[in-house]
Amino acid sequence: MTTLQELLNQRAELERQIAETQRQERVEAIATIRQLMSDHGLTVEDLSSVRGGARAASNGEGKRGKVPAKYRNSATGESWTGRGLQPKWLKAALAEGKQLSDFLIAAA
Incomplete structure (x- = not known):
């Protein structure tokens, strides 16, 4: 039978592995994003303006109109x-x- 201390040690090891995997996946995601930005000639400013730009393009002013009652x-x-x-x-x-x-x- 497994003791409490052994289970706690296993949990600590799993938490360490989870943290390491999260860190590694984050590093890989950042590298992928940087590569995509480079491939498409994007800047950080382009990313932040997309949200506002998409809204502005939808109705011309960047504001949403009032929805009529149904x-x-x-x-x-x-x-x-x-x-x-x-x-x-x-x-x-x-x-x-x-x-x-x-x-x-x-x-x-």
Whole structure:
């Protein structure tokens, strides 16, 4: 039977191996990234501007427009875009047996 001390020693050795493997994989990943950057003529500035540039290209200003409401509660006027969590008023109505399509706003 394995003793507690032997198991602790095994764990310490595994943790050492894990740390070494993580370090080695990180070194390899950095080398791969540097090679790709060199191959494609990229700089660090190129990497940081890609995120902002991609957004700016999507709608011309780098800002996201407001999403129009897709569902409306005709009794209260509350609305929901259909994104994110369902609002409480909609959850309650659905629990009462109504359908999501009952609240759909007709396209203009």
